[in-house]
Amino acid sequence: MYKRNFTFLLSLFLLNIIFHVNVITAKQDYVPTNFDLNHFPKNILVGSNTGGRSHLKPMLDIAAILSERGHNVILLTRGNYTPSSEYPTIKQISLGPTINIKDIKDLKQLVNKKFDFTALSKSLEFNVKLYESTFEKFKDAAIDNNIDLFICYAIINDACLDVAHTLKKPAVGLLSFLNLMDSKPYKSDPIYNCNISLENESFMERFKCTVIQPLRMLSIMYPILNQLNDLRNQLGAEPVFVSSKRLAQSSLIFIDTFFGFEVK
Numbered sequence: 239m240y241k242r243n244f245t246f247l248l249s250l251f252l253l254n255i256i257f258h259v260n261v262i263t264a265k266q267d268y269v270p271t272n273f274d275l276n277h278f279p280k281n282i283l284v285g286s287n288t289g290g291r292s293h294l295k296p297m298l299d300i301a302a303i304l305s306e307r308g309h310n311v312i313l314l315t316r317g318n319y320t321p322s323s324e325y326p327t328i329k330q331i332s333l334g335p336t337i338n339i340k341d342i343k344d345l346k347q348l349v350n351k352k353f354d355f356t357a358l359s360k361s362l363e364f365n366v367k368l369y370e371s372t373f374e375k376f377k378d379a380a381i382d383n384n385i386d387l388f389i390c391y392a393i394i395n396d397a398c399l400d401v402a403h404t405l406k407k408p409a410v411g412l413l414s415f416l417n418l419m420d421s422k423p424y425k426s427d428p429i430y431n432c433n434i435s436l437e438n439e440s441f442m443e444r445f446k447c448t449v450i451q452p453l454r455m456l457s458i459m460y461p462i463l464n465q466l467n468d469l470r471n472q473l474g475a476e477p478v479f480v481s482s483k484r485l486a487q488s489s490l491i492f493i494d495t496f497f498g499f500e501v502k
């Protein structure tokens with residue numbers, strides 16, 4: 239009994255370490271805005287492995303402003319996003335054909351099904367399959383275009399984050415899963431089949447939503463993340479458990495939450 243309690247507490251502790259990232263809010267000392275600023279145009283790579291408007295639009299809106307200020311922006315994503323009409327100043331390098339999940343055996347069963355953490359595992363497996371070729375494409379594009387800054391969608395886009403880390407370039411992340419960055423006992427996420435607010439939920443429901451479901455997700459993700467680390471080792475990228483977590487420790491992350499999310 240004692241041992242079981244210990245194992246349980248240990249898993250809670252580990253879970254907290256893995257998922258909880260301290261979101262640093264302006265703790266640095268004040269730096270004057272004109273201090274040692276370098277106004278030369280930068281080469282900026284905006285990357286999303288999967289593409290899709292909900293991933294691309296927030297990043298491209300930022301990229302368009304950077305481009306207006308004289309920086310060179312290149313988009314790396316699948317398909318031919320032809321940003322010409324909406325984002326005429328941003329050129330694209332294609333990562334290959336658009337992913338249509340209806341055409342992919344393991345993913346087509348997810349269409350019309352509620353997206354939860356069990357579905358996430360299929361997407362992660364798919365990410366592993368594409369990882370090596372995507373990593374090479376991001377790396378080649380970054381070297382060929384002398385990239386100074388990466389803006390990466392930070393979920394299921396490990397190649398973008400890993401190439402930035404490998405080339406020791408700064409990266410800015412964008413994601414829409416707040417729980418990964420800032421887990422709290424009073425809120426959850428539909429990905430766990432739970433309500434966003436646990437305010438009026440029973441103890442059992444809170445326990446399920448903040449402990450059991452994240453642990454189940456972790457146990458599903460663990461072997462897939464290990465496979466990804468084997469690939470990282472082969473490609474000379476530093477292994478990490480969750481690459482968006484590494485990003486959060488050293489960089490700027492924008493989180494697109496339930497409020498103000500554009501659905502198109």
Ligand SMILES: *[C@@H]1O[C@H](CO)[C@@H](O)[C@H](O)[C@H]1NC(C)=O
Pocket residue numbers: 431432433
């Ligand atoms: C979530 O909240 C709704 C109403 O606010 C409630 O009916 C439901 O049982 C709650 N739990 C889940 C898992 O949806």
Ligand SMILES: *[C@@H]1O[C@H](CO)[C@@H](O)[C@H](O)[C@H]1NC(C)=O
Pocket residue numbers: 435437438
């Ligand atoms: C919880 O219940 C209170 C009182 O009924 C209500 O005012 C509040 O909006 C509820 N919270 C949620 C998230 O449903």
